[in-house]
Amino acid sequence: MLADDMACNARNKYPAQVFNNENHRLNLYGDNVEVDYRGYEVTVENFLRVLTGRHETAVPRSKRLLSDEGSHILLYMTGHGGDEFLKFQDSEELQSHDLADAVKQMKEKGRFKELLIMVDTCQAATLFSQLHSPGVLAIGSSLKGENSYSHHLDSDVGVSVVDRFTFYTLAFFERLNMYDNASLSSLFSSYNPSLLLSTAYYRTDLYPRQMEQVPVTNFFGSVMETIHTDHPYRYSKRKGSSKGKIEMSLDQAVQDEKRRILSNLGDQNIDSDTKCPMGSMIHMWNSILDEIEKFEDRDTLVYYGLVMMLPLLAVSSWLSS
Amino acid sequence: MAEISESSNSSKISSPKAEQEEDDFDSNTMRRTKPGLKRLALAFSVLFSFLLGFPLLWKSIEIYRAPLSFKDVDLLFERIKSNPLQFPCNFRAIFVGFDSKTSEELSRLGYSISNRMTGLASKTPQCGTCSGNFSVSVMIDSNSGCVESRHTPNACSHQCGEIRSVDFGANDDTVDDKLESALGDCSGKSYTVVVVNGDTGYKAVIGKYRHAWIVGRFSEEEAVLKISEIFVEVFMKGGNEEGAIHGEFMPVGADGRIVLSYNLLNANPQDWIYDWDFDRIDEDMLSPVVEALRNVANISVESQVLYHTPKSSYSHWDDERGAHIFSVGDLPFFVNSNEWHLDTSIAAGGRSKILHFVVYIPSAKECPLLLQLPDGEISKTNGFISPMWGGVIVWNPPKCLREPESGHPAKHKISSHDLQMINEVFMGQLRQLFGLTSDSLFLGRLGKAIQLTSDKGFTEWELDVLSRQHACFNLHSCATTLGSLSRLVQSLPRMIIMDEIGKQVDFSLEAAKQAENDASLGIFDSSADSSRQARSLAEDAFFHPSIMSVSYYSFEHCFAVYSPFFLPVSLHVILAALKEWKRYKQEKTKYLTWKAKVDTAAS
Numbered sequence: 063m064l065a066d067d068m069a070c071n072a073r074n075k076y077p078a079q080v081f082n083n084e085n086h087r088l089n090l091y092g093d094n095v096e097v098d099y100r101g102y103e104v105t106v107e108n109f110l111r112v113l114t115g116r117h118e119t120a121v122p123r124s125k126r127l128l129s130d131e132g133s134h135i136l137l138y139m140t141g142h143g144g145d146e147f148l149k150f151q152d153s154e155e156l157q158s159h160d161l162a163d164a165v166k167q168m169k170e171k172g173r174f175k176e177l178l179i180m181v182d183t184c185q186a187a188t189l190f191s192q193l194h195s196p197g198v199l200a201i202g203s204s205l206k207g208e209n210s211y212s213h214h215l216d217s218d219v220g221v222s223v224v225d226r227f228t229f230y231t232l233a234f235f236e237r238l239n240m241y242d243n244a245s246l247s248s249l250f251s252s253y254n255p256s257l258l259l260s261t262a263y264y265r266t267d268l269y270p271r272q273m274e275q276v277p278v279t280n281f282f283g284s285v286m287e288t289i290h291t292d293h294p295y296r297y298s299k300r301k302g303s304s305k306g307k308i309e310m311s312l313d314q315a316v317q318d319e320k321r322r323i324l325s326n327l328g329d330q331n332i333d334s335d336t337k338c339p340m341g342s343m344i345h346m347w348n349s350i351l352d353e354i355e356k357f358e359d360r361d362t363l364v365y366y367g368l369v370m371m372l373p374l375l376a377v378s379s380w381l382s383s
Numbered sequence: 384m385a386e387i388s389e390s391s392n393s394s395k396i397s398s399p400k401a402e403q404e405e406d407d408f409d410s411n412t413m414r415r416t417k418p419g420l421k422r423l424a425l426a427f428s429v430l431f432s433f434l435l436g437f438p439l440l441w442k443s444i445e446i447y448r449a450p451l452s453f454k455d456v457d458l459l460f461e462r463i464k465s466n467p468l469q470f471p472c473n474f475r476a477i478f479v480g481f482d483s484k485t486s487e488e489l490s491r492l493g494y495s496i497s498n499r500m501t502g503l504a505s506k507t508p509q510c511g512t513c514s515g516n517f518s519v520s521v522m523i524d525s526n527s528g529c530v531e532s533r534h535t536p537n538a539c540s541h542q543c544g545e546i547r548s549v550d551f552g553a554n555d556d557t558v559d560d561k562l563e564s565a566l567g568d569c570s571g572k573s574y575t576v577v578v579v580n581g582d583t584g585y586k587a588v589i590g591k592y593r594h595a596w597i598v599g600r601f602s603e604e605e606a607v608l609k610i611s612e613i614f615v616e617v618f619m620k621g622g623n624e625e626g627a628i629h630g631e632f633m634p635v636g637a638d639g640r641i642v643l644s645y646n647l648l649n650a651n652p653q654d655w656i657y658d659w660d661f662d663r664i665d666e667d668m669l670s671p672v673v674e675a676l677r678n679v680a681n682i683s684v685e686s687q688v689l690y691h692t693p694k695s696s697y698s699h700w701d702d703e704r705g706a707h708i709f710s711v712g713d714l715p716f717f718v719n720s721n722e723w724h725l726d727t728s729i730a731a732g733g734r735s736k737i738l739h740f741v742v743y744i745p746s747a748k749e750c751p752l753l754l755q756l757p758d759g760e761i762s763k764t765n766g767f768i769s770p771m772w773g774g775v776i777v778w779n780p781p782k783c784l785r786e787p788e789s790g791h792p793a794k795h796k797i798s799s800h801d802l803q804m805i806n807e808v809f810m811g812q813l814r815q816l817f818g819l820t821s822d823s824l825f826l827g828r829l830g831k832a833i834q835l836t837s838d839k840g841f842t843e844w845e846l847d848v849l850s851r852q853h854a855c856f857n858l859h860s861c862a863t864t865l866g867s868l869s870r871l872v873q874s875l876p877r878m879i880i881m882d883e884i885g886k887q888v889d890f891s892l893e894a895a896k897q898a899e900n901d902a903s904l905g906i907f908d909s910s911a912d913s914s915r916q917a918r919s920l921a922e923d924a925f926f927h928p929s930i931m932s933v934s935y936y937s938f939e940h941c942f943a944v945y946s947p948f949f950l951p952v953s954l955h956v957i958l959a960a961l962k963e964w965k966r967y968k969q970e971k972t973k974y975l976t977w978k979a980k981v982d983t984a985a986s
Binding site: 094107110111114115117118119121122123124126128130163167170171240241279284285286287288289291292293294295296297298351364367371374377378381382 | 421422424425428429432436439442443556634695696697711712714715716717718720721722726728729731732733754756762763764766767768769770771772774804807808810811812814815821822823836837838840863864867871925926927928930931932
């Protein structure tokens with residue numbers, strides 16, 4: 063999710079390129095980068111929808127988080143923030159309790175096994191202070207009351223290219239190669255407070271394993287668990303097997319809709335609770351409400367009501383004359 | 384006004400008596416006329432119209448919440464949690480070629496078999512296994528007729544002597560089919576092991592349907608042990624557990640579907656371009672499998688051919704084998720998610736599960752590419768799976784011949800023989816992903832057994848195992864999802880709940896009840912089907928896009944929005960009404976005092 067897609071910004075002197083250093087050696091926006099939400103689509107609501115999985119039916123798979131009970135998720139958030147919030151688009155805030163609630167729902171629904179949250183904003187550690195779900199690791203670039211700073215200014219491009227926390231994280235990974243078995247504790251301890259100009263704080267109380275035993279490839283590098291296939295499954299064709307044809311139905315959406323547009327079972331009467339002491343009164347009131355509900359067009363009811371006020375007004379003004 | 388003029392008039396023509404009256408008349412405490420009701424009526428009519436309008440306003444800002452049956456959801460949750468779904472299973476053991484025994488002896492034999500089975504099965508009570516009270520019946524089919532053990536609750540009949548007439552020395556597949564026809568209608572209802580008294584050795588075969596047979600010479604005890612092992616390890620638990628995925632069960636997608644996505648990857652099309660006849664794979668292999676698995680999942684198949692898809696791990700050249708070798712340690716890095724655009728299915732819904740099956744054709748620089756196992760051997764299949772994701776096979780073009788420089792690289796098609804081999808490995812991988820072994824050998828503690836392979840990819844007893852596991856998992860998932868939904872809905876009292884969600888919850892509960900009923904009757908496949916529907920409806924309800932807590936305002940917010948409109952005005956109206964009422968009362972007492980004075984003066 064990029065609220066400001068800098069690589070595609072019209073004022074970027076190097077179009078489609080984002081560097082982490084003023085020496086311009088490493089282009090972070092390579093050929094394979096896929097941005098799913100950019101610009102105005104980056105809102106708190108969309109972010110929470112991605113996390114909890116509550117999308118409209120038409121949202122394509124590339125815009126969904128397709129995780130299951132065994133997934134490890136990396137959530138990296140950076141920008142402006144403060145005490146218990148993260149700023150979105152200069153107009154909205156993501157509050158720490160909203161994030162904690164979304165993570166709790168994710169865990170209940172089994173949408174992740176392990177989650178690593180990295181936050182690079184001012185007072186970053188406050189953003190994950192309300193988390194309670196197991197299996198979550200979080201690291202923030204600064205404590206409450208501290209600011210996080212950018213690393214250096216690239217006078218050629220005209221902006222500060224990278225924040226300090228992100229710069230040192232990237233430097234750590236650039237030093238590794240694919241087969242190194244670096245652990246998360248080495249990553250977390252690589253942050254030097256005097257270089258960061260803030261204290262990188264991490265919380266491991268919700269995570270069951272020890273940091274030293276968790277490799278960084280647990281979250282970084284899209285590494286998969288694999289099992290070798292020992293044997294092929296040899297079978298003999300039966301005589302006279304029918305050649306079935308599988309029709310690929312392109313209207314999957316129609317099938318989905320069939321489940322959603324459920325047939326109307328008829329009006330369901332709300333059973334009034336007759337055990338209530340004022341039973342008859344409430345029954346009458348409920349029947350009045352039912353009558354009102356049977357009006358197909360609520361707007362006409364409102365109009366009738368407004369129109370009826372006029373005679374009332376007329377009567378009262380005649381009385382006062 | 385009129386009163387004052389009247390009184391002034393009367394004061395002019397007044398008699399001394401009237402003057403006296405006038406002196407007594409104090410306009411602060413008395414009045415001559417009855418106070419009118421017009422002012423009071425006016426004030427109260429406005430107040431009344433406000434009061435009338437208030438319920439209408441309340442109804443118009445009411446949040447619509449469809450009634451959800453929380454009680455039923457809680458009941459379902461408790462039921463599923465306390466006793467996980469267990470299915471009644473029936474087992475039969477048939478002895479052929481032994482001396483005749485009495486019915487009591489057979490009952491004793493059946494009793495010892497079921498004891499042994501309870502001992503074996505009780506170690507791991509998994510979800511979806513056969514329930515504790517399974518029934519075992521024993522039968523003997525000898526020259527002097529058939530004897531059955533007593534107490535066979537679900538008796539099915541087959542012709543006596545039919546099983547004896549089967550020639551167990553023939554080809555395994557033939558024996559299997561003959562047994563299937565001999566067992567008649569018993570084959571659909573129970574699991575059978577036929578014990579044949581033979582002379583030589585020991586051979587055990589597990590058929591494609593729901594029976595197995597063992598041929599050999601053994602004593603009664605040995606027979607009991609072998610029979611109970613086959614019943615428990617094979618028919619109840621699904622065979623080998625090594626080679627399959629430990630502990631991780633692969634559920635179907637949340638909407639009850641799986642999309643099998645087949646991809647042919649040309650790593651470097653400058654070297655060679657390969658195509659495949661996917662329709663053949665579809666017809667030969669996939670349509671029977673899709674049909675066989677229709678109760679477990681709604682499967683659809685897609686395929687694509689991709690170009691310029693290098694892998695991200697490395698390989699090294701091995702002179703001895705004359706090939707590029709990559710090892711098991713490279714496998715986690717093999718799939719290059721950056722450049723392999725596999726998940727591009729438009730037809731797959733957002734909640735379907737996609738399994739990717741990839742044929743990777745290496746470039747000329749890395750051809751032939753072989754997988755070396757930890758023990759140093761080269762893999763026979765050259766393929767691996769990643770649980771819940773799919774499988775990869777590396778296929779090397781024949782002889783790795785690169786066309787001489789001729790401009791455009793030539794297009795080739797994978798030969799049908801190679802395609803058949805690829806088919807077989809894919810089938811093995813699909814079985815592995817579902818938790819079954821890709822091997823055709825069952826390694827039990829008491830010896831090996833040959834597992835016959837089915838052209839549907841799964842034998843009937845394996846489909847039973849899958850149906851049971853998925854039914855149990857789906858019901859459990861449905862119950863927890865509905866429980867989470869009800870907790871969520873109750874914690875947000877101002878969230879709109881649409882009718883659709885209410886209906887989905889109701890249908891889901893109905894399907895879950897249906898699945899539980901079917902399970903208790905032992906109908907595995909329709910139980911799996913109903914449970915799949917129950918789960919997908921529950922997931923639809925839970926993941927309905929309108930349930931976002933961030934969009935709904937608290938009651939305080941609502942109050943803060945509406946109160947500036949109504950509070951000040953209503954305050955004034957009420958005050959005015961009260962003032963009018965007080966004034967009316969005052970005027971009334973004034974009138975009454977004057978009236979009293981007049982009366983006393985008159986009397």
